[in-house]
Amino acid sequence: MSTQTGLSRRQFLQATAGGAALLGLAGCVAPVALPVQNSSGAGAAAKAVDEIRVLVVGDPFQFALEKIIGSFTEQTGVKVNLESLSYDALNARLAASFVSGSSDADVVTVDQMWNSQYYDNQWIVALDDFIKRDADINLGDFIPEVLYSLNTWRGHVVTLPIAAYAQGTMYRTDVFDTLGLTPPPKNAASAGDWTWDTYMDQVKQINGQKVGDTSIYGTVVCGSQPVPIVHMYSQLGASYGARWFKQFPAAPWDFTPTINSPENLAALKAYKSLYEMSPAEAINYVWFDAGTRFSQGDIGMFYWWTPYFYLVKNSGYMTGEKAKTIDLYDVGMLPKAAGRDPLVSLGGWSLGMPSSTDKKQAAWDFIKWATGAAAQKQMALVPDYNYQFSDFARQSLYQDAEIKAIYPYLDVQLELMHQGDGKLVRPPMPIYTSMEGIYGLNLNQVISGAVTPEVGLQTTDTLFTNVLKGNFMVPYQMESYDDTLANTEKLLASLGA
Amino acid sequence: MNRSGVARWYPYLFILPSFVLLLALIIYPTFFVISNSFYFWNLQTSAVPLQYVGLGNFELVFTVTPFVDSLRNTLVIAFAGTFVEFWLGMGIALLLSTGVRGIGIFRALLIMPITIAPVVTGFLFRYMYYREGGLITWLLLQIGVPVSERGLLGEESTALASVLFADVWQWTPFAALLLYAGLLSISDEVREAARVDGAAGWALFWRITLPLVRPTAAIFIMLRFMQLFNMFDLVLVLTRGGPGTSSRTLAYNLYLEGLVNYNIGIAAAMTVLIVIIVTLLINVYIRFAFSDWDW
Numbered sequence: 001m002s003t004q005t006g007l008s009r010r011q012f013l014q015a016t017a018g019g020a021a022l023l024g025l026a027g028c029v030a031p032v033a034l035p036v037q038n039s040s041g042a043g044a045a046a047k048a049v050d051e052i053r054v055l056v057v058g059d060p061f062q063f064a065l066e067k068i069i070g071s072f073t074e075q076t077g078v079k080v081n082l083e084s085l086s087y088d089a090l091n092a093r094l095a096a097s098f099v100s101g102s103s104d105a106d107v108v109t110v111d112q113m114w115n116s117q118y119y120d121n122q123w124i125v126a127l128d129d130f131i132k133r134d135a136d137i138n139l140g141d142f143i144p145e146v147l148y149s150l151n152t153w154r155g156h157v158v159t160l161p162i163a164a165y166a167q168g169t170m171y172r173t174d175v176f177d178t179l180g181l182t183p184p185p186k187n188a189a190s191a192g193d194w195t196w197d198t199y200m201d202q203v204k205q206i207n208g209q210k211v212g213d214t215s216i217y218g219t220v221v222c223g224s225q226p227v228p229i230v231h232m233y234s235q236l237g238a239s240y241g242a243r244w245f246k247q248f249p250a251a252p253w254d255f256t257p258t259i260n261s262p263e264n265l266a267a268l269k270a271y272k273s274l275y276e277m278s279p280a281e282a283i284n285y286v287w288f289d290a291g292t293r294f295s296q297g298d299i300g301m302f303y304w305w306t307p308y309f310y311l312v313k314n315s316g317y318m319t320g321e322k323a324k325t326i327d328l329y330d331v332g333m334l335p336k337a338a339g340r341d342p343l344v345s346l347g348g349w350s351l352g353m354p355s356s357t358d359k360k361q362a363a364w365d366f367i368k369w370a371t372g373a374a375a376q377k378q379m380a381l382v383p384d385y386n387y388q389f390s391d392f393a394r395q396s397l398y399q400d401a402e403i404k405a406i407y408p409y410l411d412v413q414l415e416l417m418h419q420g421d422g423k424l425v426r427p428p429m430p431i432y433t434s435m436e437g438i439y440g441l442n443l444n445q446v447i448s449g450a451v452t453p454e455v456g457l458q459t460t461d462t463l464f465t466n467v468l469k470g471n472f473m474v475p476y477q478m479e480s481y482d483d484t485l486a487n488t489e490k491l492l493a494s495l496g497a
Numbered sequence: 498m499n500r501s502g503v504a505r506w507y508p509y510l511f512i513l514p515s516f517v518l519l520l521a522l523i524i525y526p527t528f529f530v531i532s533n534s535f536y537f538w539n540l541q542t543s544a545v546p547l548q549y550v551g552l553g554n555f556e557l558v559f560t561v562t563p564f565v566d567s568l569r570n571t572l573v574i575a576f577a578g579t580f581v582e583f584w585l586g587m588g589i590a591l592l593l594s595t596g597v598r599g600i601g602i603f604r605a606l607l608i609m610p611i612t613i614a615p616v617v618t619g620f621l622f623r624y625m626y627y628r629e630g631g632l633i634t635w636l637l638l639q640i641g642v643p644v645s646e647r648g649l650l651g652e653e654s655t656a657l658a659s660v661l662f663a664d665v666w667q668w669t670p671f672a673a674l675l676l677y678a679g680l681l682s683i684s685d686e687v688r689e690a691a692r693v694d695g696a697a698g699w700a701l702f703w704r705i706t707l708p709l710v711r712p713t714a715a716i717f718i719m720l721r722f723m724q725l726f727n728m729f730d731l732v733l734v735l736t737r738g739g740p741g742t743s744s745r746t747l748a749y750n751l752y753l754e755g756l757v758n759y760n761i762g763i764a765a766a767m768t769v770l771i772v773i774i775v776t777l778l779i780n781v782y783i784r785f786a787f788s789d790w791d792w
Contacts, residue, residue, distance in 0.1 A: 092756055095540060117541045117759075225739050280646030281628050283740060431541045434758040438561070445741040450653060466560045470553065470763075471539055 049362040051079040055094070055105040058084045059349055060307050061163035063318055064379035064389040065370065071378065072369050078362050087111075087227075098123035103356040106363040109162070110352040112422060115153040116430045124352040126156035130364045131495045137368055138394075139497040143414075146393045148488040149346035149422025154481045155491060159350035160371040161393035163307075166416035167235050167345045169199075169332045170294060170312060171301035172325065175211050184301075184332025186412050188342065188419065191333045196239060199301075199335040200270060206300030207277040218277035220290045220299045223447055226440025228286045230426070232304065233271050233443050235345040238425040240267035240337045244435070244464075249423045249483035255473045259439070260461035268446060268453040275447040283448050288317045295323035303334055305347065306416065309409050310388050320385040331409045334416060346422035348391060373397060380406065423483065431471050438463045533765035540759035554766035564767065566742040567750040568774070574661055574746065575725040579718055581665050586672025586717075591702075593673065594680045604677075607670040615667065619734030622663040626650050626735075653743040656736050660744050663731050668724075672717060679713030680706070715786040719779065726775060747771055 056062045062084045069080050083105075085093060090109065097104035098121065110118060118124045131137055137160075139147075146164045151157055169184045176183050181202050185191040207218030222228040242264035246254040275282060279293060288311075293299055295312040309331050315323045336342035351367045353360060369375050373396055379389045380403050390407040397403060398414040426432070439460055446456035468474040489497075534554055538546035558564050593604055610618070625632040628648035637644050645652040649659045683706065691705045707714075729748035732738055738745030738753075751771070755764030 088757065095759060099540060099544060120542070121540070121544045123544075224737070225741075281648050281651055283647050283651045284736075431539060431758070433541060434539075434561075434760060437753060437758060441563075441739075441741065444739055448647075448651075448653065448740045450741050463561055466557065470537075470557045470561060471542065471760075472537070472547075 049078055049359045051081055052106040052359055052362050052366055053081045053083070053104070054107040054366065055090065056082065056084050056109045057087055057090050057111075057349060059163060060311065060318065060388050061349060061379065061391060063385060064382045065162075067382045067384060068375060068378040071375065072366060075369070076362075076365055078365070080366065094118075094123075098354070098356070101356060103354065103358065105354060106357040106359045107366050108352050108354055110159045110350050112150040112347065112350065113426065113428050113432045113436075115151075115158055116428055116432070118352065119153045119156070119158045120430065122355055124158055125355045125360070126158050127160060127353065127364070127367070128156055128495060130368075131157060134364075134368060135496055138373070139492055139495055141373065141394045141396050142492075142497075143393055143395055143417045144489055144492065145417055145420045145485065146346060146348070147492060148485045149420060150348055150350050150393075152483070152488050152491065153428070154483070155487070157491070157495065159352040160367055161348055161350045162371050163389075163391035164348040164393035164417065165305045165307055165346065165391055166334075166413060166420050167303055168306050168309065168334050168412060168416050169301065169303045170308060170329055171332065172211075172216075172299070172328055173330050174328045175206060175209075175216055175300045178211050179205060179209060181205060183330065184335075186332055188333065188415050191336070191342070194333060194335050195338045196236070196270060196335045197338055199303075200273065203274065203277050203301060209300075214298050216298055216300045217279055218300050219274050219302045220278045220285070220293045221271065221274050221282050221302070221447075222285045222287060222290050222304075223275060223283040223444060224286045224289075225444035226437045228440075229443045229447075230436050230440045231287070231345075231347070232290075233268075234425050235303070235334070236271050237264050237267040238343050238345065239335070239340070240264070240270070241340060242267055243424070244427050245429070248427050248429060249481075251480035251482035253429075253476050253480040255429065255468050255476055257461050257464035257468065259464055260457040264457055265453055268443070268457065271443075272447050272453060283444070292316055294329075295325055297323075297325050297328075306413050307391055309413065310390055310407060313386055314388070318385050318388060322386060331412050333412065334419075342419045343421060343424065344416050344419040345425035346417065346420035347426070348393070377403060421485070429473075431467065431473065434467050434471075435464060438467065530765045530768050533761055534769050536762050538761040538765075540761060546762070550762070554762045555770065557763050558767050558770060562750055562754055562763070562767070563742040563745060564747075564750060564770075567745045567747045570657055570743070570745060571726055571728070571747045573657065574664075574728055575722050578661055578664055578668075578725040579722045581661075582669045582672045582721060583676075583714065583718060585665065585669045586676050587714075589669065589673035590676035590680055591706075593677045604674075607673055609670075610667045611671050613667065615730040616734055618663055618667050619731045622659070622666075622731075623650070623735055626659055647740075650736050651740060653740050656740060656744040660728075660731050660735050663735065664725070664728065668721065672721070675713060675717050676710060679710040682713075683709045718786070719782060722782070723775065723779070726778075 056065065066082060069082055073079055091111075091114065093104065094108055094114075098118070108124070110124065119126070131139055142161070143164065146161055147157065150161050150164065151159045171184060173183070175181075185194050203218035206216055209216050222232045240263045242261055243258050246256040246258055248255065279298075282290070282293075285293070287305070290302060290304060291308045291311050292315075294302055294308075295315055311317065312329060313323060313326050315321045334342065334344050351370060353363045353367065357363055371393070373394050376392055376394060376397055377400060380387070380392075380397070382389065387406050390403070390410065390413070392398060392410075395414070398410045404410050422428075426436075429435075442451070442456045442460040442463075445451045446453050451459070465474070533546065535549060535551060536546035537548050537550045537553070589607070593600055622633075626634060626649045628634055628644065628646065628651070631648070634644050634649065645655070649655045687709065688701065688705060691701055696705060727748050728746050729752060732744055732746050732749045733752075736744040738749050747767075751764055751767050754760050754767060
C-alpha cells in the first residue's frame, strides 16, 4: 500500500493561496450599506415588554436615577437593566454596536456633540412623532435654550434632556469678605459691570493671600487635554467673541476655520493668566479635579459647569462627605466680555432611542418618565451623597419650593440657562471630536508654556484646515440647516409646545 | 472514494480549524485594513467608506496627527525600555544565581509585579507620582532631586520617563526570571574551565556568560521591544499622551484616531505605516541577532 498522500505540497499551497485571495477580495469590497430606518416606530403596535436596557454615563444624574429607578418599574411593570459607563467607554460601545447593527441597548445617553453623527447615520431615531402623539410630555416646560443646544439636529428633536448644565461662578464668601471684594451678581439685571476683566482683577487680588491659615490661589482651571480644557476654555473664548467656523449653525454652513482670531488670542492669553494663578498641577486637571480642589479650601473663585454648584458641597466626587467649605461658598452669574452680550455654554446629557431597538414604545415610556418633572424632582430629593442633583431642563422645577430649599441657587442657574447657546460655544458639527482633540492638545501646550498663544492658535488653525479638507467639510457640499433658536422654537410649537 | 482516498485528507482536516482561524483573524483583517487605508471613511460622517482617496490618508497621518512625535516617543520607550529592563534583569538574574540564603523568597516575590494588570500598575503609579503626598515625589524630594510644581506627570521633560519607569518596575522581573532560566542552562563546567584559564569578574561575564545566554537574551529583547513598541495602557492611565504630545505613543495616537475620532481611513493608514516600521526594525534585528543561528 502506498504511504504517500495524494495531495502534493504545490497543490496545498495553491489551494491556500486561492483561499487567501478570496478572503482578500472580500476584504476589499466596500461593506454593504446599513438598512435605512424608515420611521421612528411611534405608531407601531406596542410589543409586550418586561425589561429594557438603559446605558448611561457616570455623571451625577446616574447616581440619583439609580435610586429612583424602581418607580418606573412600579408604574409600568417594566424592569430596567441600568448600566453606567465612562464617557469614552460609552461612546466606543455605542459606536461599535451601531456600526455592527447589534441592539446593545433600548435607551442610551447621548452627548449633544454626538447628535450629528448618531442621527445622520440613522443610529438614533427622531422623537418628533412620539412627542406629537403624547401631549403629556409637556414640551413647553423645557427651557428652549436647552432643547436647542442639546436636543435638536437638522430640524428634529432627536433626544430629550435628563441633565442640563450651564456654566457659572463659584466663590468663597469668607475670602471675599476678608479681602473686601464685591461678590459676583446673582441675576442678569445686576450683572452689567460683571466682566471678565473684573473677574481677572478679583482673581489677582485673591491670589497668594492668606485667609486664616490658608494661602489661597486666585482660581483653578482644567488643563488636561483634550476634552476637559476645551470644555472650560471654550466658554471663555466664546464670551470674548471667538468662533470656531465662519458660519455655523446658521445656514449656509461654512466650516472655514476662524479659530485664529484676535478675539481668541485675547481669550487664550486670559486663560493662560488664569492658569498662572491656579495650582501648577492644574495642567493635568480633569473636570472633577478642579471642583475637588475648590472644596479642599485653597481656591478663591472659579467658573465651571453648574453641577459643581452642588458637587463642591462634598470633599470628593459623590462621597457624601461634607467639604469643610460647605458653608463658605456661594454662586453667581458668569462674567461677560466688555462690550459684548453674555454668552453661556450649555451642555449636559440626554436620552436617545437607538434605531436598532425593537422595544421602541417601552424605550419612549422610559425617556418620557426620566425626563419628566416628577422623576426629576424625585432625583433632586435623593438625600444620598448629600443631595447631588439639580440639573433641571424643565422650568417648573426651578419654581418648586421644596427643591429650592435644598438648592437655593436655582434662580441663578435658571438665568444662566436662558443666556445659553451651546451650539455657538462648542459647535456640534459632524467631526467635532476630531476638532476637539486638536484644539485641546494645542490649548494644553499653550498653558504649559511649550508654545506661545500665537503659535498655538496658528497650529490649531492649520490642523483644523487639514482635517476639514481631508474630511470634505471645506467646502461643505451637503445640505445645510438654518439651526437657530428661533427655528427651534417654531419646531417646538409645531410639536405642541 | 475508497478508504485510502478519504484518509489522505485527514491531515488537512485536522489543521483546517487552525487554518480557518488564521485566515479569519489575521489574513482577512489585514486585507481589510490595507483596503480601508485607501478610502475616506469617518464614522462621524458616514457608516460606510465614501470614496477612494489614494494616498490621501497617509498624507493626513502626517498632517493632522502628531505621528512623528509619537514615533519618536515610541522609539525612545522601546529602545530605552528594552535596554534598561535587560541590564537590570540581567543583574537581578546574576544575583539569583548566586544561591545566597533566602534568595528563594526573593525569587517568589519577583513574580508579583508581572501578575498585576498594566492598568492597575498605571493607577498605582499615578497616585505615587502626585505632587502633594505622592510616594515617589516625596522620595525624590528627600534625596534632593527637585520636582516641578506640576508634578512628574505634568512636566514635558519628565512625563515620558515617568511612564517608562512604571513599565520598568513591572517588567524587569520578567526579564530577570527569563534570563535566570538562561543562566541555569549554562553548565558550571564551562565557567569552571574559564576560571581555570584565568577569567574572572567582568571578563567571565562578558566573554563566557553573556555569549552563552545570548539565545535567551535575543528572544527576550525581541519580545520586549515589540511589547514596548505597542505601549498603550500606561499612557492612557498616567498621562493620556500629555502634556502636549510629550508622552504620546504610536498605539495611543492610533487609539485616538480610530476609536475616539472614528477616522477609520486614517487609522488604517497609520496601522499600515506602523506595521511597515515594525517589520523593518524586527528584520534588521533578526539579521543581526540571529545571523549565526542554524534554523
